[in-house]
Amino acid sequence: MRAEAPAKISLIIPVFNEATHLRRFLEEIDRIRLPLSCELVIVNDGSGDESSEIVRRFPFVSQIQFVELHSNGGKGAAVTAGIQRVTGSIIGIQDADFEYRFDDIARLVEPIIEDRADVVYGSRFRNGGFHAPRTLHYLANRALTLMSNFASGVFLSDMETCYKFFRAEVIQNINLESRRFGIEPEITAKIARLKLRISELPISYFPRRYAEGKKITWRDGVAAIWHILYFNFLDDRKRWFRKELPLEFTSPGKF
Numbered sequence: 001m002r003a004e005a006p007a008k009i010s011l012i013i014p015v016f017n018e019a020t021h022l023r024r025f026l027e028e029i030d031r032i033r034l035p036l037s038c039e040l041v042i043v044n045d046g047s048g049d050e051s052s053e054i055v056r057r058f059p060f061v062s063q064i065q066f067v068e069l070h071s072n073g074g075k076g077a078a079v080t081a082g083i084q085r086v087t088g089s090i091i092g093i094q095d096a097d098f099e100y101r102f103d104d105i106a107r108l109v110e111p112i113i114e115d116r117a118d119v120v121y122g123s124r125f126r127n128g129g130f131h132a133p134r135t136l137h138y139l140a141n142r143a144l145t146l147m148s149n150f151a152s153g154v155f156l157s158d159m160e161t162c163y164k165f166f167r168a169e170v171i172q173n174i175n176l177e178s179r180r181f182g183i184e185p186e187i188t189a190k191i192a193r194l195k196l197r198i199s200e201l202p203i204s205y206f207p208r209r210y211a212e213g214k215k216i217t218w219r220d221g222v223a224a225i226w227h228i229l230y231f232n233f234l235d236d237r238k239r240w241f242r243k244e245l246p247l248e249f250t251s252p253g254k255f
Contacts (some may be wrong), residue, residue, distance in 0.1 A: 009037070011041065012086065013092065030062050035110065041067065107201060119197070120198075121198070123160075173242040175239060182226075196247070
């Protein structure tokens with residue numbers, strides 16, 4: 001019989017060269033109040049600045065796990081490393097910046113806690129949240145989401161969102177391959193092949209500039225097109241999921 005994970009929310013936080021604002025970020029995320037206890041799983045993705053030292057010296061109140069990757073592998077590599085360490089029953093992703101409002105997390109995990117959803121995406125483009133995206137990024141995100149929708153069969157308004165929350169037994173039993181930002185379309189392509197209740201809720205969004213440490217570039221947008229095509233049409237689906245994935249989530253004939 002499968003053991004139940006603790007009733008806890010695990011936030012995976014990839015960190016790469018965020019020293020200029022990291023202490024302030026940690027102060028705010030450490031004060032977060034959620035419906036369940038919270039575990040912060042901070043993954044230093046080979047930072048070349050003082051990010052690692054800042055995390056190690058910070059006086060956390062929250063339960064903390066710190067994962068040190070000695071070379072920069074990208075967001076996908078950091079998230080995958082974090083998934084291997086979490087101990088909670090709900091797993092979410094949080095960037096180490098202030099583009100998203102931490103207060104939105106409590107709303108996003110609510111459908112999972114109440115057993116109304118297995119996966120929840122926070123959408124920057126649904127009505128109800130404040131957002132001020134730059135025009136080029138907005139158009140690129142909408143185009144990539146539309147392409148992903150046609151390819152995966154899952155209708156979303158914001159596939160590229162950072163805020164994705166999962167039942168632990170779902171995301172922990174998906175084999176993730178992408179090392180950089182391709183993890184966003186990869187996750188969407190793979191959960192589309194499962195029998196999951198997927199919800200999307202509006203969130204607020206305050207985009208930062210490249211001078212403030214934004215990492216994603218136009219090259220990642222081009223790569224996202226390839227990842228959408230690859231994971232929806234070309235990849236071998238037989239190796240997508242682990243045998244530990246509960247049968248209740250599997251869809252016969254889809255992989």
